[in-house]
Amino acid sequence: MGSRFRLQGGAFTVVNILVDTNIWSLALRRAPGSPSPEVVLLDRCLERGEVVVTTGLILQELLQGFRGPAQRRRVIKEFSLLPVIMPEVEDHIEAAALRNHCRRCGVQVGTIDALLARLAISHGLHLFTADKDFQAMAQHCPLALLWA
Numbered sequence: 001m002g003s004r005f006r007l008q009g010g011a012f013t014v015v016n017i018l019v020d021t022n023i024w025s026l027a028l029r030r031a032p033g034s035p036s037p038e039v040v041l042l043d044r045c046l047e048r049g050e051v052v053v054t055t056g057l058i059l060q061e062l063l064q065g066f067r068g069p070a071q072r073r074r075v076i077k078e079f080s081l082l083p084v085i086m087p088e089v090e091d092h093i094e095a096a097a098l099r100n101h102c103r104r105c106g107v108q109v110g111t112i113d114a115l116l117a118r119l120a121i122s123h124g125l126h127l128f129t130a131d132k133d134f135q136a137m138a139q140h141c142p143l144a145l146l147w148a
Contacts, residue, residue: 016051017146018085018120020129021061028062028075037148038130053083055119057112085119094118098141105140109133117143 019042027039035043045052059079066075087095092115099114109117113133120127121142127134128146138145 016053016123016125017045017128018053018055018116018123018125019058020116020127020131020134021058022130023128024058024062025065026130028066028078038128041146041148042128051083053085053123053125054079055085055087055116057087057115059084061112085123087115087119091115091118091122094122098137102137102140107136107140109137113137117141120144 023038023042026036027042030036030039042052059075062075062079063072066072095111095115095118098118098121099109099111102109102114110133113131116127117134117137119125121144126144126146130148134143134145137143
């Protein structure tokens with residue numbers, strides 16, 4: 001399974017998605033009314049039962065940003081429904097290589113972002129993010145991005 005998305009030029013493709021922390025944060029903090037395009041797309045993927053995965057890093061970043069036990073329980077409960085990909089030692093090694101390659105190309109990449117990119121690449125996932133730093137990174141590696 002996976003989501004069907006229109007590519008540039010009008011063709012459709014099916015993708016599996018790793019959703020970045022910033023998209024989850026938008027979705028979990030949203031006010032009723034007019035959701036952002038990112039939240040609309042995420043809702044569509046989840047409602048259709050599409051393959052949306054996460055990592056422990058993303059869960060940790062979210063939990064660090066929410067206050068109070070009720071919010072913490074809510075996030076943990078909702079994330080327990082998602083498949084979790086776990087980095088292997090090789091992923092850390094390749095994330096360091098990816099970060100070094102990008103730095104040589106003039107693109108600064110944080111440690112966690114390099115690991116998220118590596119996980120997306122190695123698992124054949126599109127990274128759904130609103131972080132424009134990943135656009136610069138994707139110009140120098142095979143990182144597939146999804147934007148709303």
